[in-house]
Amino acid sequence: MSFFIKNMSRRTIVQALIALPALSLFRKLPDADANASHADPSRADPHEIVEVNGWILKRSDLA
Amino acid sequence: MIFDSYEAFRAANFTAKVCILGSGPAGTTIARKLGAAGIPVVVLEAGSREFSDESQDFYRGTTVGDFYFDLDITRLRFMGGSSNHWAGWCRVLDKQDFEPKAWAPDTGWPIRRTDIEPYLPEVHDILELPDFRPDVPISDDIRWVQLIKSPAVRFGEKFADELDKSRNIAVVLNTYATELAGDGKRVTGARLWSNGQDAGAFSADYFIVCTGGLENSRLLLWSNQRSNGGVVPNATALGRYWMEHPTFEGGNAILANYNEFEVDAVNEAFFSPTLAAMERLQIMNFGIRLIETPYPGVKSLIADLACTAPDMAEWMSAKLSQNLRCAAQLYVAWEQAPLASNQIELSKTDVDHAGVPRIELHWKKSELERRTLVEGLRLFGTTLIEKNLGRVRIADWIANGDDYPTKDETAGHHHMGGTRMGTDVTKSVVDANCKVHGMDNLYVGGSSVFCTSGECNPTTTITALACRLGDHLSKVVAV
Numbered sequence: 001m002s003f004f005i006k007n008m009s010r011r012t013i014v015q016a017l018i019a020l021p022a023l024s025l026f027r028k029l030p031d032a033d034a035n036a037s038h039a040d041p042s043r044a045d046p047h048e049i050v051e052v053n054g055w056i057l058k059r060s061d062l063a
Numbered sequence: 064m065i066f067d068s069y070e071a072f073r074a075a076n077f078t079a080k081v082c083i084l085g086s087g088p089a090g091t092t093i094a095r096k097l098g099a100a101g102i103p104v105v106v107l108e109a110g111s112r113e114f115s116d117e118s119q120d121f122y123r124g125t126t127v128g129d130f131y132f133d134l135d136i137t138r139l140r141f142m143g144g145s146s147n148h149w150a151g152w153c154r155v156l157d158k159q160d161f162e163p164k165a166w167a168p169d170t171g172w173p174i175r176r177t178d179i180e181p182y183l184p185e186v187h188d189i190l191e192l193p194d195f196r197p198d199v200p201i202s203d204d205i206r207w208v209q210l211i212k213s214p215a216v217r218f219g220e221k222f223a224d225e226l227d228k229s230r231n232i233a234v235v236l237n238t239y240a241t242e243l244a245g246d247g248k249r250v251t252g253a254r255l256w257s258n259g260q261d262a263g264a265f266s267a268d269y270f271i272v273c274t275g276g277l278e279n280s281r282l283l284l285w286s287n288q289r290s291n292g293g294v295v296p297n298a299t300a301l302g303r304y305w306m307e308h309p310t311f312e313g314g315n316a317i318l319a320n321y322n323e324f325e326v327d328a329v330n331e332a333f334f335s336p337t338l339a340a341m342e343r344l345q346i347m348n349f350g351i352r353l354i355e356t357p358y359p360g361v362k363s364l365i366a367d368l369a370c371t372a373p374d375m376a377e378w379m380s381a382k383l384s385q386n387l388r389c390a391a392q393l394y395v396a397w398e399q400a401p402l403a404s405n406q407i408e409l410s411k412t413d414v415d416h417a418g419v420p421r422i423e424l425h426w427k428k429s430e431l432e433r434r435t436l437v438e439g440l441r442l443f444g445t446t447l448i449e450k451n452l453g454r455v456r457i458a459d460w461i462a463n464g465d466d467y468p469t470k471d472e473t474a475g476h477h478h479m480g481g482t483r484m485g486t487d488v489t490k491s492v493v494d495a496n497c498k499v500h501g502m503d504n505l506y507v508g509g510s511s512v513f514c515t516s517g518e519c520n521p522t523t524t525i526t527a528l529a530c531r532l533g534d535h536l537s538k539v540v541a542v
Contacts, residue, residue, distance in 0.1 A: 049445055054314065054462040055371075056444030056455045 065227045069238040069257035077233045079105035082267035087144025089508035089529040090273035091218045096533025098231040109239035110141030121415045124422035130469045137476050143219025151215030152520040159338045160517035166345035169401045172514045173495040182530035204340035205446040208333040241417045243286040245293035250505045256417045273508035276478025280407040296501040297488035302407040304483050306399040306516040308475035313395035315370040318453035330355040346435040349397035350518040366390040400431045479513040497532045
């Protein structure tokens with residue numbers, strides 16, 4: 001592991017790590033049963049406000 | 064005139080009509096108003112011109128309930144009082160802070176903001192302020208609040224020369240009243256303590272208690288106990304409804320444009336709810352302090368990463384030999400719901416060097432406040448989304464419903480209530496003119512008369528109320 005890190009450029013490290021937090025957003029998606037519209041993602045309101053891991057987001061932020 | 068001891072003051076044969084206890088923003092402002100009206104005033108200041116551990120020791124006490132600061136570090140006991148550690152933030156309580164809130168018991172003042180607004184030009188000069196600016200609405204729910212900054216006027220330093228030269232004002236340092244005596248209608252005298260020893264009795268026509276948002280209650284509780292109710296005849300609310308501004312790190316924000324809000328010299332901007340939002344959500348007033356840490360280029364990306372993955376960003380930041388933080392931190396402070404159970408009591412076991420019981424402060428935050436904290440951050444986050452200004456992350460401890468952290472700002476060192484203003488003698492101590500109910504010659508100055516705390520720093524309102532009380536007393540005493 002340390003071998004790869006030592007040989008990666010700063011730019012690569014930055015790019016890889018900036019992408020990481022997006023993964024955490026999907027750890028705890030809103031309960032699909034909580035709202036009937038969630039059962040069919042295509043019908044979910046993209047402007048709906050949702051809270052995911054403390055973040056206050058628009059549903060479209062999760063797309 | 065300034066004297067270093069009561070002995071020196073007595074030798075000067077100065078006869079005062081009014082005795083003011085305490086030389087902080089309230090006491091000094093009232094003294095200057097009375098002095099300007101030609102009324103002879105003595106100001107008794109417990110400390111000297113400088114900080115000393117010996118003087119601070121009189122402020123030691125205990126707290127029961129939520130975690131709070133040591134009581135001997137949360138205020139200062141020397142000339143100028145707690146203005147000596149004031150940060151300088153200025154704003155008058157909002158109009159709605161004076162109005163009763165139907166969803167929060169015991170809110171509402173007997174005066175309105177318009178009653179103190181005429182004194183703002185004076186306050187402007189005293190606190191050396193730039194012009195007050197109107198708030199800027201950014202949505203139907205959130206206002207961008209315009210706090211302005213004083214150079215943090217130290218009242219002791221700023222007015223020492225003026226007070227020393229005054230022929231109507233005598234400031235007596237190292238001297239204070241350990242108790243007032245009263246007969247249920249008038250204060251008949253005070254027992255003084257000067258330079259470490261009992262200094263005998265003192266009398267004046269009027270007494271104004273301006274010893275701070277904790278000490279005012281302590282002095283009146285002790286005096287009332289010693290005089291069998293002769294100093295505060297209606298004492299049900301005495302010491303009660305004490306309030307602070309709880310202050311905690313509330314989360315982070317990623318902003319679409321870091322130039323959207325003009326920030327002050329330390330990169331801060333402030334936001335509060337509109338009255339409509341408070342009514343709809345049935346919450347108290349609150350203030351969100353957004354602290355920007357602007358970075359250029361890649362550093363900005365890492366700072367945004369620090370909002371979402373702080374451990375990773377810290378590691379990466381260290382790899383790049385940088386110390387980068389999340390680009391915008393959010394701190395939240397809020398108005399406490401006034402509760403009679405939040406109160407100052409006299410210790411039954413611990414006394415200071417003069418034999419006066421120390422303070423036992425009972426302080427606990429309520430469920431309504433917790434809801435204010437959560438809903439306030441949600442309101443701010445929703446507004447940023449609606450206006451396409453950014454995104455908010457609520458701190459883990461709030462989102463998870465954990466206890467309040469003990470290693471945080473905790474509160475603003477703003478001590479309010481205890482001798483609150485009102486018309487109901489069972490729920491207040493002073494009337495709309497700051498006169499103690501039922502007493503002819505006893506008044507209270509300072510934030511202990513606040514009925515509600517609003518969300519902003521109290522010094523501006525304290526000074527405006529002191530100007531108003533000074534004008535009122537000038538007329539009353541001159542008769």
